[in-house]
Amino acid sequence: MSAHKFLREEENKTAKSSKISKDDKSFKNSSLFTSSIAIFKKTLFKDITLRKRFLLSLLFMLIGPFLLFLFIDQSRLNKSNSILETPEILYAVFFFSFSLVFPLLISVFSAPLISSEIYEGTMQTLVSIPIRRTQIFISKFLAVFVYGVFLSFISLSIICIISYLIRPFQDIFIFFFINFLYSLIILFFFESISIGISCLYDKPRIAFLIPLGIILFVFIAFMVIKPLLLSDYYGPSKYETYQIYHFDLNYHFINSFFFLIEIFYSFSDYSNTFLNMFGVVKNGVPTNYWHPLASFVLIISIAFIFMIIGLLRFIKRDINR
Amino acid sequence: MIQEDNSSDSFEIWTNNLTKVYRTEERRIIAVDGIDIRMEKGVHGLLGPNGAGKTSTINMLIGAISITKGEARIRGYKAGSMEAKRLIGFLPQDPAFYRALTGKEYISYIAQLKGLKKHEYQEKIDELLLKYGIKHAENRLVKYYSGGMKQRLALATALIGDPQILILDEPTSNLDPMGRDEFIKEIRSLSKKMSIFVSSHVLSEIEQMCDRITIIDFGNIVLTDSIESIKKMHSQENNRYVLDTNSNDTVIKVLDKRDFIDNIWIEDKTNYIKIIPKDEDLLQKSIPKIIGDLDVQLRKFFREELSLQEIFLDILNKRREA
Numbered sequence: 001m002s003a004h005k006f007l008r009e010e011e012n013k014t015a016k017s018s019k020i021s022k023d024d025k026s027f028k029n030s031s032l033f034t035s036s037i038a039i040f041k042k043t044l045f046k047d048i049t050l051r052k053r054f055l056l057s058l059l060f061m062l063i064g065p066f067l068l069f070l071f072i073d074q075s076r077l078n079k080s081n082s083i084l085e086t087p088e089i090l091y092a093v094f095f096f097s098f099s100l101v102f103p104l105l106i107s108v109f110s111a112p113l114i115s116s117e118i119y120e121g122t123m124q125t126l127v128s129i130p131i132r133r134t135q136i137f138i139s140k141f142l143a144v145f146v147y148g149v150f151l152s153f154i155s156l157s158i159i160c161i162i163s164y165l166i167r168p169f170q171d172i173f174i175f176f177f178i179n180f181l182y183s184l185i186i187l188f189f190f191e192s193i194s195i196g197i198s199c200l201y202d203k204p205r206i207a208f209l210i211p212l213g214i215i216l217f218v219f220i221a222f223m224v225i226k227p228l229l230l231s232d233y234y235g236p237s238k239y240e241t242y243q244i245y246h247f248d249l250n251y252h253f254i255n256s257f258f259f260l261i262e263i264f265y266s267f268s269d270y271s272n273t274f275l276n277m278f279g280v281v282k283n284g285v286p287t288n289y290w291h292p293l294a295s296f297v298l299i300i301s302i303a304f305i306f307m308i309i310g311l312l313r314f315i316k317r318d319i320n321r
Numbered sequence: 322m323i324q325e326d327n328s329s330d331s332f333e334i335w336t337n338n339l340t341k342v343y344r345t346e347e348r349r350i351i352a353v354d355g356i357d358i359r360m361e362k363g364v365h366g367l368l369g370p371n372g373a374g375k376t377s378t379i380n381m382l383i384g385a386i387s388i389t390k391g392e393a394r395i396r397g398y399k400a401g402s403m404e405a406k407r408l409i410g411f412l413p414q415d416p417a418f419y420r421a422l423t424g425k426e427y428i429s430y431i432a433q434l435k436g437l438k439k440h441e442y443q444e445k446i447d448e449l450l451l452k453y454g455i456k457h458a459e460n461r462l463v464k465y466y467s468g469g470m471k472q473r474l475a476l477a478t479a480l481i482g483d484p485q486i487l488i489l490d491e492p493t494s495n496l497d498p499m500g501r502d503e504f505i506k507e508i509r510s511l512s513k514k515m516s517i518f519v520s521s522h523v524l525s526e527i528e529q530m531c532d533r534i535t536i537i538d539f540g541n542i543v544l545t546d547s548i549e550s551i552k553k554m555h556s557q558e559n560n561r562y563v564l565d566t567n568s569n570d571t572v573i574k575v576l577d578k579r580d581f582i583d584n585i586w587i588e589d590k591t592n593y594i595k596i597i598p599k600d601e602d603l604l605q606k607s608i609p610k611i612i613g614d615l616d617v618q619l620r621k622f623f624r625e626e627l628s629l630q631e632i633f634l635d636i637l638n639k640r641r642e643a
Contacts, residue, residue, distance in 0.1 A: 031436025038433035046421040121417030125478070128383040128488075129434045130406035318386035321415070 035131045036139045043143035048109055057105045061155040064101060069162050083169035084178075084265055087274035089159075097155055098183055099219040099253075103190040106148050107215065110194035111208035113140045114314060119202050121321045133315045137195070141307075144191055152183035171265065178260045185256055185299060190215070192303035196310030199317070218249045226250070230279055245279055245289040252295040254278040259292030330397025333486050333516040334360035334382065338391035341377045341540075352377040354540035355391060364512045366531035367520040368633065374540040375520040376414060379490045382518070383411050395486060410484030414491040416475035418463040424470075425450065425459035428478050435482040442481060449477040469500040476507070487511065489519040493526055505529050524630040536633060543636055548629065555632045556624070560601055564594040565621035566612060575611060593621065 048054055072088050080086055114137070117123040126136060160176045163169060190211060198207040226248075229239040238244070245251045258280050267273055271284030279287060290298070329335040341353040353374040358367075369375050380386040381393055384401025393400035395408050418427055425446065432442035450456040453473040458466065466474065472495055479487060489508075493501045501523075508517060508530045521527050527534060528548060535545040544551065566572050569587055573594055576585055581603040585596050598604040612619045627635070 034436050034438065035434045038430060042419075042422075042430055046419065046426075050421050121413065121415065122419060124380075124383075124385050124413050124417070125411065125431070126434065127385045128406065128409065128411040129431065130403045130436065131434055132403075316387070318380070320380065320386060321417075 031130070032135065035129075036135050039131075039136055039139035040143045043113065043140050044147060047113075048143065048147050053108060057108075057151060058154075060101045060105065061097060061151050062158055064097060065155065065159045065162065069166070072166075077167070081167075081170050083163055083175045084171055084261065085267065085269075085273060086167075086169070089163055090274045097159070098179070098186055100215065102148075102152065102155075102183065103186055103215045103219075104212070105151065106144065106187055106190045107194040107208060107211035109147065110144050110191045111198050111211065112204035113144065113195055114198040114310075115201055115207040116204040118319060118321075119204060123319050124321060127319050134311065137199075137311050137314055141191065141195055144195070145187060148187035148191065149184070152180060152187065156180055156183065174264050178257075178264055181260050182257045185296070186253070189299055189303040192307040192310075196306030199310035199314040214249075218253075222248065222250055226279070227277065230277075230282075239279055240289075243289075245287075248279070249299075251279050252290065252298055254280050255290055255292050255295035256299050258286070259296045262292060328397075329394040332359050332394075332396075333362060334358055334365070334393070334395055334518055335397075336378075336382075336391065336393040339378065339381060339388065339393050340390035341374070341381060341386065342389040351540050353381070353537075356535075356537060356540070356542045358535055358542075358545070360516070360518055361533070362516050363532040364508065364517045364519065364530055366527040366534040367518065367537065368522065368524065368527055368534050369520075369537040370522055370637065373522075373537045375522075375537065376490055377540075378537070379488055379518075379520055382488060383409065408485045410479035410482070410487045412475050412479045412487070412489045412492050414494060416471055418471065418474070420462070420464050422463060423460050424455055424463055424466065424474050427463055428474065428481060431478050432481045437482060445481060446477075449480060453477050468495045469497065472496055472500070472504070476504075480511075485515055487515055487517045489517065491521055492519060493521065493523060501526065524628070524633050528629040534629075536636065538637055538640060543640060551632060552626060552629070555627050555635070559625065559627055560598060561625040562596040562598065562604065563621060563623055563625050564596060564608065565592075565619075566594075567618040567620065568615075569594050571615060572612070572617060575615060579607070581607065595625075
């Protein structure tokens with residue numbers, strides 16, 4: 001065989017093998033996409049939206065704000081044209097929707113995502129299929145995230161429409177936008193914690209009870225004693241003396257909210273804001289115990305840590321029934 | 322000199338010193354203790370009593386649990402890798418399904434997870450559902466399926482994507498006798514197209530399904546060979562004869578006094594005479610003559626072949642006594 005012919009054959013072989021490897025790679029990528037979409041769709045449309053919990057979640061997020069607005073005494077609202085400077089409405093949004101119901105709902109949907117599949121045995125089949133565990137984790141995470149975004153969008157839209165009907169506030173779109181961004185922080189935090197814990201425990205109930213405990217402690221129990229700690233009526237504020245704000249997740253959440261407000265809005269007077277009761281503002285001046293950006297980074301970091309621990313545990317763990 | 326090819330890619334399933342240790346707070350449990358499996362094409366059974374380590378072995382092969390020590394390969398690919406998973410179809414011991422999915426939705430979901438496109442799996446799913454008799458219930462939620470239907474759906478699901486090696490973990494445990502019989506026939510039929518690795522503790526089924534078996538006990542391999550060889554080997558060890566005539570009581574009285582017989586008795590269940598000879602050749606030569614002299618009718622006289630169950634129990638009992 002001539003050297004020229006030999007070289008041409010070798011070139012053909014190389015071209016063929018590179019085509020095969022390219023085809024194989026494109027098959028793997030398309031297969032990765034198909035399977036990720038399948039998990040995402042199944043989680044969103046079968047595990048979440050087909051269950052009674054879905055209707056209940058809509059009910060709480062939609063009817064809740066309606067009921068709260070019914071109890072707001074419009075004659076006692078201040079005369080401000082800014083909704084962000086009308087604390088009564090923000091209390092309604094914060095206390096009901098985004099401090100209690102929304103995190104609870106997110107935890108209810110996230111907690112069983114991994115643990116119930118392991119507990120019920122369906123995960124054993126999934127891990128025998130050529131898909132990566134990271135893919136399962138991320139697809140499920142995204143499905144709940146999309147649902148949370150939908151829930152937050154609908155709920156905030158209704159809150160804004162009703163608020164606008166009460167009084168045509170000039171900053172209603174900024175209010176919507178800031179609250180929507182804040183709801184994403186809440187969503188990311190509680191979903192990461194719940195799904196992270198869901199990978200650590202086999203029983204879905206335990207995976208839900210831990211985030212539930214955090215929500216009840218941070219937003220209910222601690223809020224009951226917080227005014228006492230903040231008060232300097234009986235001497236220096238215990239909250240400041242013992243630097244409790246370092247460990248107060250509630251403070252860091254509201255400080256993160258404050259971080260978003262500072263980017264998109266500037267208060268004319270801090271003394272008339274809802275921020276006073278969370279330790280973010282005191283006597284009309286921001287306390288700056290933590291820089292708002294630092295609180296925001298802390299919240300996101302905690303969420304990431306839980307998510308990464310959960311993911312690593314899920315990748316390494318034995319899937320036994 | 323012919324060198325034995327022990328490289329992992331020449332076997333369907335290959336394990337080397339495969340070990341699984343579970344650690345709890347109080348103790349360390351060795352579920353699988355350094356087993357070497359060499360599975361060639363065909364149907365290979367993994368036998369063992371409950372807790373022997375069968376499910377742990379299978380879980381390591383499919384990548385559901387980690388390997389503590391040693392290695393496992395599927396056609397040369399590391400067990401649990403994407404390449405190995407592409408080759409296998411898996412039927413779990415107690416198949417679990419999603420409550421919100423119908424039979425067809427479930428199998429379609431698994432097909433999508435295996436990376437198949439709609440046009441690739443739709444026809445195949447219809448074919449499988451029809452073949453396994455669940456086509457009529459394809460739009461029914463799986464939670465309303467009977468045990469047999471669930472098992473057939475799980476088998477159909479394992480077959481989607483045309484796997485080359487089927488791994489079955491105690492596949493008949495939830496089936497009634499008729500269902501078991503159908504299942505065994507199906508496995509035999511599938512074995513023409515693919516290799517099958519099946520675990521079970523029901524020996525009669527394994528005997529019907531498998532070409533080769535590996536017996537494990539307390540995480541160790543006790544024996545691995547073809548069923549034929551195992552039976553042959555144990556039949557040589559076992560020199561028990563069965564004799565049946567129209568007058569067994571008369572025959573036993575005569576034979577009891579002969580020197581070439583070590584032990585003789587009538588088995589209650591069958592009423593056959595069982596003989597353990599001292600001199601096998603003499604027994605074979607003498608029996609026809611004695612029967613002729615006694616003028617009784619000979620119905621059966623043969624060297625007893627042990628069933629796989631008897632061999633299995635014999636091996637395990639000897640092992641435990643030792």
